[in-house]
Amino acid sequence: EVQLLQSGGGFVQPGGSLRLSCAASGFTFTTYAMTWVRQAPGKGLEWVSAITSSGGRTYYADSVKGRFTISRDNSKNTLYLQMNSLRAEDTAIYYCANRQNDWYFDLWGRGTLVTVSS
Amino acid sequence: DIQMTQSPSSVSASVGDRVTITCRASQGISSWLAWYQQKPGKAPKLLIYAASFLESGVPSRFSGSGSGTDFTLTISSLQPEDFATYYCQQANSFPITFGQGTRLEIK
Numbered sequence: 001e002v003q004l005l006q007s008g009g010g011f012v013q014p015g016g017s018l019r020l021s022c023a024a025s026g027f028t029f030t031t032y033a034m035t036w037v038r039q040a041p042g043k044g045l046e047w048v049s050a051i052t053s054s055g056g057r058t059y060y061a062d063s064v065k066g067r068f069t070i071s072r073d074n075s076k077n078t079l080y081l082q083m084n085s086l087r088a089e090d091t092a093i094y095y096c097a098n099r100q101n102d103w104y105f106d107l108w109g110r111g112t113l114v115t116v117s118s
Numbered sequence: 119d120i121q122m123t124q125s126p127s128s129v130s131a132s133v134g135d136r137v138t139i140t141c142r143a144s145q146g147i148s149s150w151l152a153w154y155q156q157k158p159g160k161a162p163k164l165l166i167y168a169a170s171f172l173e174s175g176v177p178s179r180f181s182g183s184g185s186g187t188d189f190t191l192t193i194s195s196l197q198p199e200d201f202a203t204y205y206c207q208q209a210n211s212f213p214i215t216f217g218q219g220t221r222l223e224i225k
Contacts, residue, residue, distance in 0.1 A: 044218050047215065102167070104164060104167045
């Protein structure tokens with residue numbers, strides 16, 4: 001089955017760190033660029049970060065640049081998002097998503113909730 | 119950054135109605151535009167890509183048009199399962215940006 005299985009969300013205090021994972025199955029992971037999109041409670045979609053299929057290029061929203069790091073392990077078919085210096089405004093459901101050959105997103109994970117609060 | 123502005127922010131309609139949602143980009147994005155549908159508690163679903171191409175499995179009552187800065191999503195005859203929130207997204211350049219969403223409610 002083609003799917004993205006997410007893990008790693010949870011509750012963290014401001015200034016803390018968290019790492020999200022997104023395990024891919026059912027398709028050739030190494031040929032797909034990958035993306036993280038988040039959605040704050042009751043709000044719209046916000047693109048967070050993207051990485052090319054080889055991992056050679058990464059892209060970030062200004063709101064997370066310098067604090068978040070996207071990476072992938074193609075040997076494990078897994079995408080990561082390392083989140084440091086977390087802020088209350090980072091509270092959101094985080095989705096991993098992909099599509100081959102362009103930057104639209106036709107496969108989505110189920111999302112993982114990150115809550116940043118003291 | 120390219121700003122995406124959707125209108126209206128919300129719309130009420132009845133089953134069988136024709137509904138049009140617009141999305142305007144702050145600069146030209148050619149046809150690098152997608153439309154998504156999101157229902158509460160679910161991940162977004164891709165409906166339309168490259169402005170007018172229907173994603174596989176999406177009903178033909180959904181259609182998209184436009185290029186440059188102005189785009190539309192049309193639902194020709196609303197069905198009960200279409201009541202949801204709709205987002206546009208530009209894929210022309212980084213940072214990728216989404217519209218603020220249009221909530222489609224039952225009248």
